[in-house]
Amino acid sequence: MTDYLPEGRRIDTYENLEQLSSLKSLNDAMRDGKILEARATVCDQSHNLIVDQGFMKGIIRREEGAIGIREGKVRDIAVISRVNRPVCFVVKGFTKDSKGNNIAVLSREEAQLRCQKNYISKLKTGDIIDAKITHLENFGAFADIGCGIVALIPIDSISVSRIEHPRERFSVGMNIKAIVKSIDGGRISLSHKELLGTWEENASKFTPGETVAGIVRSVESYGAFVELCPNLAGLAESKEGVKVGEQASVFIKSIIPERMKIKLIIIDTFKYEYNPKEPEYMYQGNHIDTFLYSPENCDKTVISTF
Structure with a gap:
């Protein structure tokens, strides 16, 4: 399993909770460059995220909220929408608020940059990865593939059986697996249907x-x-x-x-009510090059190649 997990997958782990338990452990995490997770509780008027670390609050300043915020390539909604959700970060230092209380200075951008460099940039087509559904559109589902970095699963890649909307298969927050379908200039497209069996x-x-x-x-x-x-x-x-x-x-x-x-x-x-359940996967490997959906003796060949 990669160290660069979708946001929310780390927050309740023993290691994460232990590193958020004291000033000493938080200092150790900063020294070791550990990626941690906690829940964002407030986005203030300047679009800084306030993070609840239990014994101490943390702050992710707006410009550190996500890759692309500084350059204006990503809208502020990428930060605002994290309120009441887990966020990943690295600890960059400490400061004090107006009352003299210690506050950890955090960076989500730095965690994402490390994820991009050490994990996402090394992915190849056909790799099977963990992902988490973040939001759904008519044309497909967006999934967090590591530290809040998202990729798209087009609607026709979700399942072989046709659907009218991704909500028929997925719900926001659902943990799934997906296949790296294509990589175009760092932009990753995913597929899902090949994991659901022939x-x-x-x-x-x-x-x-x-x-x-x-x-x-x-x-x-x-x-x-x-x-x-x-x-x-x-x-x-x-x-x-x-x-x-x-x-x-x-x-x-x-x-x-x-x-x-x-x-x-x-x-x-x-009458049918949507009630998506976590997918049942029939392919259990970490990589797939070719998926033959159709029976070998069938008149029609249906195949995916990565």
Whole structure:
């Protein structure tokens, strides 16, 4: 595991809590250049972050709040949005407030610069990394890949089964794994669907003759595509009144690996409420070069190459 974790993954660890327990331990962390985490409690009028370290407050001045703040490349919302959330930092020194109380002078920017230099710059396409969902947009999900540095998972890279919005798969704060899909001038794009298993791995969970739950993903003149799990969908016979986004109970007529098809019959449909759960990963390695989704004897080849 890398030392440069997404924000929030370090805050409750024994090592982090121990280093935030006293002035001596905080001095030791400063001497050793340790990256620590604590919760930001206030963003003041000057956009400085006040950090609760338990026995002592800390301050992350605006210009130290994130990579790019100094140059105006990153908006202040990158700092403001950290209030009531964990922030990573290194200790740069100590000062006193107007009442004579000690305050630790912290830098989130420095932690991010170290993460960029020692971890992110060394990533290669195909590397599988830890990430944490930070926010969701129509076009994809943004994920913290280390010390608050974010990368995008495009919506079509989240799962094989089509979705209308990333909130169907992810929620803010969810810990996930992702694959480095591309690196363009330091900007990283991620993929996720290849970790959710091949067609055969997912189809093996189901048996003809079963009636199971699914989600209607599209309705065509010839039938409705129903998602059985994030990387698997089948085609159901047309049924009047079926709508995209509904939950469905479906009868499995047949599973045909050589055609990569599952034939279904819709028994009933219900209103569906989004309730994303942490993904179930079928690929457990640290790197992947090629992912063959389709069965080897299938007429159609679906493959990802990193």
